[in-house]
Amino acid sequence: MRIAGNYLTANYLIPVWAAALKQIHKNMTIKVTTNKTAAAVNELLNYQADAAVLGGGAIIHKNELCIKKIMTDELWFVAAPNHKYANKIISLETIISEPFILRENGSYNHFTLEALCHIHNLKAPKIALEFDGLHESLMAAISGYGIVFCSSLTVHEFITAGKLSRIYVKDIDLINEIVLCTRKNEPYSPLLQNFFAVIPTTQISAS
Numbered sequence: 001m002r003i004a005g006n007y008l009t010a011n012y013l014i015p016v017w018a019a020a021l022k023q024i025h026k027n028m029t030i031k032v033t034t035n036k037t038a039a040a041v042n043e044l045l046n047y048q049a050d051a052a053v054l055g056g057g058a059i060i061h062k063n064e065l066c067i068k069k070i071m072t073d074e075l076w077f078v079a080a081p082n083h084k085y086a087n088k089i090i091s092l093e094t095i096i097s098e099p100f101i102l103r104e105n106g107s108y109n110h111f112t113l114e115a116l117c118h119i120h121n122l123k124a125p126k127i128a129l130e131f132d133g134l135h136e137s138l139m140a141a142i143s144g145y146g147i148v149f150c151s152s153l154t155v156h157e158f159i160t161a162g163k164l165s166r167i168y169v170k171d172i173d174l175i176n177e178i179v180l181c182t183r184k185n186e187p188y189s190p191l192l193q194n195f196f197a198v199i200p201t202t203q204i205s206a207s
Contacts, residue, residue: 001021002051011034017199036107053179073153076155180196
């Protein structure tokens with residue numbers, strides 16, 4: 001069973017489901033690959049993966065893929081607890097004027113943040129630090145510099161532990177839909193059906 005994911009899904013969702021699948025089907029070989037959304041979609045279309053679990057950026061491929069919504073994830077602004085805006089409610093214009101720590105251009109969150117600025121006629125935020133991975137970005141924020149715009153799934157534990165704090169932006173509530181992708185017009189194989197079975201049924205809905 002070959003499952004493709006992006007950073008978020010491959011680190012925070014797929015491992016739980018893969019472990020559950022392995023417990024039921026002990027002889028099954030499961031391979032999980034981590035890539036950017038576009039590359040993960042290509043893996044699926046080129047028969048290098050049996051399924052892909054991705055974020056909202058995959059929706060642009062709805063004409064090529066069968067896409068089912070699994071769950072909804074929130075997008076949060078976070079910073080170190082001693083940041084001047086930690087746990088406060090501020091305007092989008094105010095937060096955008098602050099230094100940001102972002103992943104490389106091309107990531108879904110980076111694109112969403114720039115689109116948000118464009119919609120509100122604001123300049124894109126100043127990128128103070130840029131990393132290839134989200135983990136590095138969060139470590140920099142925990143160290144006390146800059147704001148990170150990211151998935152709530154990736155920072156929930158850091159916030160619970162008091163290492164990061166949310167910054168609330170007035171009238172801005174953004175979501176990232178997590179979706180399950182398969183090839184269009186192709187019957188589900190027994191492998192896929194086994195994989196679907198370990199995803200909580202309350203989470204899957206047709207797109």
